[in-house]
Amino acid sequence: MKSSFILIVVISLFGTFVKAQTPWVVPDDKKGLLAPIKFSDDTRKLGLEIYNKTCVSCHGHPGQPDQAKLVPPPADPASKVYQQNLDGELFYKITEGRGLMPSFKKMLKSEEIWNIISYVRTFNKEYVQKVGASDSSSGVKGKVTAKLNYTVKNNKIEVKVIQQINKMPINGAKLSLYAKRNFGWLPLDEIRSSNSLGIITFNYPNDLPGDKDGNVNVKINMANADGTEQTIIDTIIKTEVKRSQYNLLDNRTMWNVRSMAPIWLVLSYCGAVLAAWGVIFYIIWILLRIRKSGSETSN
Amino acid sequence: MEDNKDPKENKRREFLKTLGIIGAAGASGAMALYFGQQFEKIKAGKKVRLLTVDNKVVEFENGELKEFKGTTEDFIARGREGLPGKSWVMVIDLAKCRNARKCISACQSAHHLRPEQYHINTLQMQDSELTSPYFMPKPCQHCDNPPCVSVCPVDATFKRTDGPVLIDNERCIGCRFCIAACPYSARIFNWFDPKDAEKFANDPYDIELNVPQKRGTVSKCLFSADRLRNDELPYCVSNCPNGVYYFGDKNDDAVTNGTTKETVRLSTLLKDNAAYRLMEELGQEPRVYYLPPKDRLFPFPEQENKNEDNHV
Numbered sequence: 001m002k003s004s005f006i007l008i009v010v011i012s013l014f015g016t017f018v019k020a021q022t023p024w025v026v027p028d029d030k031k032g033l034l035a036p037i038k039f040s041d042d043t044r045k046l047g048l049e050i051y052n053k054t055c056v057s058c059h060g061h062p063g064q065p066d067q068a069k070l071v072p073p074p075a076d077p078a079s080k081v082y083q084q085n086l087d088g089e090l091f092y093k094i095t096e097g098r099g100l101m102p103s104f105k106k107m108l109k110s111e112e113i114w115n116i117i118s119y120v121r122t123f124n125k126e127y128v129q130k131v132g133a134s135d136s137s138s139g140v141k142g143k144v145t146a147k148l149n150y151t152v153k154n155n156k157i158e159v160k161v162i163q164q165i166n167k168m169p170i171n172g173a174k175l176s177l178y179a180k181r182n183f184g185w186l187p188l189d190e191i192r193s194s195n196s197l198g199i200i201t202f203n204y205p206n207d208l209p210g211d212k213d214g215n216v217n218v219k220i221n222m223a224n225a226d227g228t229e230q231t232i233i234d235t236i237i238k239t240e241v242k243r244s245q246y247n248l249l250d251n252r253t254m255w256n257v258r259s260m261a262p263i264w265l266v267l268s269y270c271g272a273v274l275a276a277w278g279v280i281f282y283i284i285w286i287l288l289r290i291r292k293s294g295s296e297t298s299n
Numbered sequence: 300m301e302d303n304k305d306p307k308e309n310k311r312r313e314f315l316k317t318l319g320i321i322g323a324a325g326a327s328g329a330m331a332l333y334f335g336q337q338f339e340k341i342k343a344g345k346k347v348r349l350l351t352v353d354n355k356v357v358e359f360e361n362g363e364l365k366e367f368k369g370t371t372e373d374f375i376a377r378g379r380e381g382l383p384g385k386s387w388v389m390v391i392d393l394a395k396c397r398n399a400r401k402c403i404s405a406c407q408s409a410h411h412l413r414p415e416q417y418h419i420n421t422l423q424m425q426d427s428e429l430t431s432p433y434f435m436p437k438p439c440q441h442c443d444n445p446p447c448v449s450v451c452p453v454d455a456t457f458k459r460t461d462g463p464v465l466i467d468n469e470r471c472i473g474c475r476f477c478i479a480a481c482p483y484s485a486r487i488f489n490w491f492d493p494k495d496a497e498k499f500a501n502d503p504y505d506i507e508l509n510v511p512q513k514r515g516t517v518s519k520c521l522f523s524a525d526r527l528r529n530d531e532l533p534y535c536v537s538n539c540p541n542g543v544y545y546f547g548d549k550n551d552d553a554v555t556n557g558t559t560k561e562t563v564r565l566s567t568l569l570k571d572n573a574a575y576r577l578m579e580e581l582g583q584e585p586r587v588y589y590l591p592p593k594d595r596l597f598p599f600p601e602q603e604n605k606n607e608d609n610h611v
Contacts, residue, residue: 183555
């Protein structure tokens with residue numbers, strides 16, 4: 001009775017889980033996005049390499065029924081349903097992710113995602129590529145220069161973005177701040193837009209450790225129209241928070257390593273061993289003396 | 300007197316001359332023999348180490364030049380020292396694990412383990428009758444106060460300054476005290492010849508990878524110390540398809556997700572998700588943190604899908 005009740009609960013939960021998967025709607029402005037590069041054998045080859053690294057574990061090999069058994073099931077890239085997606089829709093779904101499908105925004109560059117799309121399109125014979133304009137990949141047209149100003153006192157980072165050509169400040173550029181950590185870039189503040197003077201002020205955390213001198217490598221990324229980012233500043237700032245230089249093996253006694261053993265332990269151990277040997281030799285000496293005196297009296 | 304001196308001097312000169320000739324002949328003969336031997340070795344397909352003109356050490360074997368990675372002694376000397384200034388930690392998000400077992404297969408292939416040997420395994424957990432079951436990946440916890448290290452009688456297993464607990468198979472005598480001391484059952488024993496034993500028999504022993512494995516010694520999870528040396532995430536972390544693992548430097552206060560490569564503040568992640576460590580009460584200070592299996596991304600599989608055989 002109890003188990004059947006649990007089963008019903010599980011099944012109903014399962015049902016809601018499946019139901020909750022509404023069709024994946026891509027915003028209209030992202031749908032029409034086109035690859036800035038012409039798909040070629042080179043892009044397909046690169047795409048295959050990235051596909052085998054990042055996609056194959058769930059989506060399997062296109063055209064073969066070896067997709068991971070998940071709910072909802074990952075789509076086979078060779079299937080019709082998959083290929084009905086426009087290039088922009090595929091790009092959006094790969095960059096943003098949903099549920100079990102992870103977001104690849106932080107993991108892959110925009111060219112790499114286009115390479116994957118160029119590879120999976122080889123399974124659609126009717127596909128004809130439309131190439132987008134090359135400058136559509138950037139939200140801000142033309143080259144951008146930026147200046148960074150960090151003040152230790154109030155922990156603010158001020159950034160000014162201007163057009164490189166006419167030195168005009170850029171209004172509404174979306175910027176994000178990152179700090180370099182061992183395996184990647186840590187986002188520090190929310191994405192902020194520049195004001196009419198082209199200035200953005202980020203809050204810098206007052207407890208983020210730098211290196212042993214307090215230096216932190218920070219970068220500022222600007223959002224592109226296709227949802228990816230480009231780095232406009234990569235610099236080192238000097239903060240007041242220094243890395244703790246605590247050695248794990250200091251102040252600890254690991255008795256199996258002689259060099260780590262405390263002197264009192266070494267002395268007391270050696271003393272105990274010597275004392276034990278001393279007692280044994282003393283007894284042997286006494287026994288010898290008894291034997292000697294015995295043999296003398298019998299003579 | 301003078302007459303007597305001359306022949307003596309002549310004799311000495313002659314003696315020195317012959318000695319010089321014999322010495323030179325001997326040296327050149329020895330050199331010829333040495334190079335002849337090297338040539339014979341090359342012909343016989345044995346390994347010969349050579350220095351190239353651009354000061355790189357290469358190994359010549361079976362008519363092929365290979366990059367020389369280092370000797371067992373080099374690896375051991377290097378592996379005993381921790382990476383300066385680092386303090387590695389792992390965070391495992393139980394809500395995301397769906398038992399894909401990619402971490403296990405990546406680990407087993409990197410460390411030449413047989414399919415029944417685990418440095419990391421996903422266990423099927425249910426804490427009590429009414430609570431929800433979940434999968435729990437369990438690597439070595441790399442304790443800061445490791446009982447396995449304290450009980451080793453030969454200094455084979457050791458704690459490094461950057462966190463990982465490693466093992467030196469060249470010193471291990473196979474007493475298995477460490478297996479008995481570990482409360483997490485993280486260690487395994489090579490009862491049989493390791494996988495592909497003949498294939499890797501002549502390779503130098505890499506202490507940071509514990510490869511080639513040796514019969515009669517203990518093996519364990521190494522936090523992929525060889526990958527960390529190259530600033531790469533561990534094998535299990537980077538091969539997880541579901542974003543279960545975070546790995547990073549505690550001194551940086553940041554961990555990076557192996558799947559999404561997203562970097563987050565370690566302190567915030569642990570605080571916001573009520574993270575815990577296994578068997579905290581033992582005071583061993585493990586380096587692996589767990590995030591509770593809340594808001595799970597998938598339902599726990601029905602009985603028939605559970606893949607029972609794989610859970611030891």
